[in-house]
Amino acid sequence: MDVRPARRAADRRVAALLAVSLAFGVATLPGWAAAAPTVAHASAAPADPPGDPAGEPGDETPPVEPTATDPAPTEAPPTGPPPETATPAPTPTGPAATTPAGPVDPPPTSTAPATTTLPPATSAPPPRPSAPGPGGSAPSRLGVRVSTEDVTLTEAYWNAEDTTTTLRVTVTNTGEVAELIRLSYTLPAGLTDAGTPGCAAAGGGEYHCGGWPTAAGDRFSTLVRVRVDGAAWRRMPLSGAVRVSASAPGVAGSADDNEGFAVLFPPGPPVPGISLDAGGVAFDISGAASELGVRLGNTGKADAAGRIEVVLPAGVTVPTPPAGCAALDQARTRCDVGTVPAGGTVALRLPVSATAEAQRDAPLAGAVIGRVDPRSGQARQLQMSFRITAAAAMSTPIATPAPAGSQGVLAAAGAGPDPAGGLTSVQRTAVILIVVSVLLVVLALALATTALRRRLAGQARTARAPAPSD
Template identity: 85%
Template structure:
């Protein structure tokens, strides 16, 4: 009898298992990375819809800004009046070789509901050099050309000698805003005043508590640059709390563009030497940190304008994040923010100069400009001791070159609202994440099934007879 060869049948079965195994593995490998990367993106989009972005004051902002605020929104509906921006003499960014586009920057037309301010003069559109753009990254799904961007710069509140003869003094804080994006934006302003300063009735702004003030929004076209004047009242006793610094923040959004862009900058309150007293003079240089952030130097000059020699002493008070890392000889650190230096005898009609190294954290440099304070004291051998104090300015190149933007749900400068991404209010998985997990589990099961089928086929093949038994002959 002829032999029956069953090997072709087994080869066919093996081929089918191999094809099934290859298809399952390919499907799992192709599907897993896509689901793994797509799920967080979809989850972020879902969270962004559930938790809309917030403005610098912490209030919710819709992707399409409303014309009128809600009943619980303390933001005024009117924007502060605008004035011509100051001319830019130097490029604020650390890349001076980058050409800056010249665009006409005139006043921003207020919304239809805004009454024209009587204090704002008519503004001819001066031709100014727009600063290098600092746009934020576009939100998820936003087209590349529709980038949001905003930049704010401030001037200090500088007081004159007349401050010492007044119960309180009204000063002006100039805030300059630039739309560095590529679309028309709604730009909102908020600012924080330090202790001893109150708002003196800035049009379009309202107090929100804790020194915080919110203002209405401007409609600004791409490249628009304008200034607003914030009126502040400085109390006659505010000098006792120096150094004093505040902060200004702006937020930009646009209809049809997801997320928002933000920027902020600090300002210093600078007091003249005083209260006035004869027999002593005091002067302090400003502190400036370059783009490297390395330690800088503070120079303080103490003069004895009396007729007798006197022992001199200088104390330096610094804001949070700014310190004197290594006090020079004759100086001692009383606290991280306060350093005292005994300068010895200051001859009548003479002066001494003390130079101290000053360093600042990256966060403090980003918050610049800041203010520090110097207290000078001379104690003559005969007569009463005399004391003066004044404030000085602390600037940093990092504050002018680093954009601070918080678009949502996309990211810029590493600032993302990632704390709540991917989780629901109860702390569990969202529906999108649960769907992604189910798909991943199904893919893994398919791969496991293919492996089981392949293993079973191999076992059957190995358990069968190596050669089929010969058929009995007649």
């Protein structure tokens, strides 16, 4: 067989070219396919401070709010240890976290009088870092967290012209430096400050207090003295808000946090022949609609027609009233529950939804009005308030600064999608490189196939040639 050295060398070059092209394509395709990373942009929505919910107007004149005639207070209210968390574990396995150190100045020596009626203790939620205020620096430097309990009234409220109680506020320095924390709060109509030390009226139901110098990690509580007017129940539901602001020397900006509180009235005014009970409303982290359960009882001796009316704060509604219920307006829903037998009870469940802003303002308060109208005798009516909570109020969005890196890394990370729906520059470059690699592989395969065909054709012609004679 006549095989020339030149053709043998050309076949070796084509094979080598094919091997290099295949290796190049296999090595670079995975890298180019991942050359266009996606960047997740987190948006931080600052929590708006809750406003005064619209209460039901009554015939009585609301109490006169004190005017801000004195200069801003320079001293903070007295403080004490934070309330203990409700942990039912009988044998704790770690150090107790219910008695952290109080603020640096003033020392936690003064406490509220023992005669005041405190609301029931609740579990303090875990601290949440707060988003920086306007012009603030990195969120890890400054941080503050506030949590509140509700203003809960007992049955004794119905026998007094007004009632003085307390609102417990727990403050935590969640930053990394010593901070000066200032407190302010808003009371709804029918409630006034009963002389909280270190706080002064600012008008419009607003009260401002002095500041606490606190070290990083300090957690303490204070009691705000509140006077509830005897006719405030006519305006239920009632809610308020507490705000804290933290600043530190040498650190720009401030950190802020806020939380609402509910004013909870017992069923009343007391009247025989009727009972009323309403459970709370709780929204989970998804913000989906929840349910409100109400029980209306007829404790009289004659059957009576029953009616339940629900009053909700701003942003909270009944999206789809069940059968027998009708929306009077956005805040009020009335339900006819039919005949309530003597000594019997009827139950009603209403779906309740809330806007994202209303959930951030929680805890809030709603009101329920129950009425029974017997066939003989006078109609009887009770009303009470219930609590509205939301998991969204326990989490504050935090803006995370972009990580430092080289200009090339930052440019690639900052490249967002084309507003018109096309590809970014990084994605276009990756597509071009992938196309070029595929073309090189195809070209190498075509060259190898052509060379192989030529070689086979030459071998066939050589086989058909007659053997030379001797």
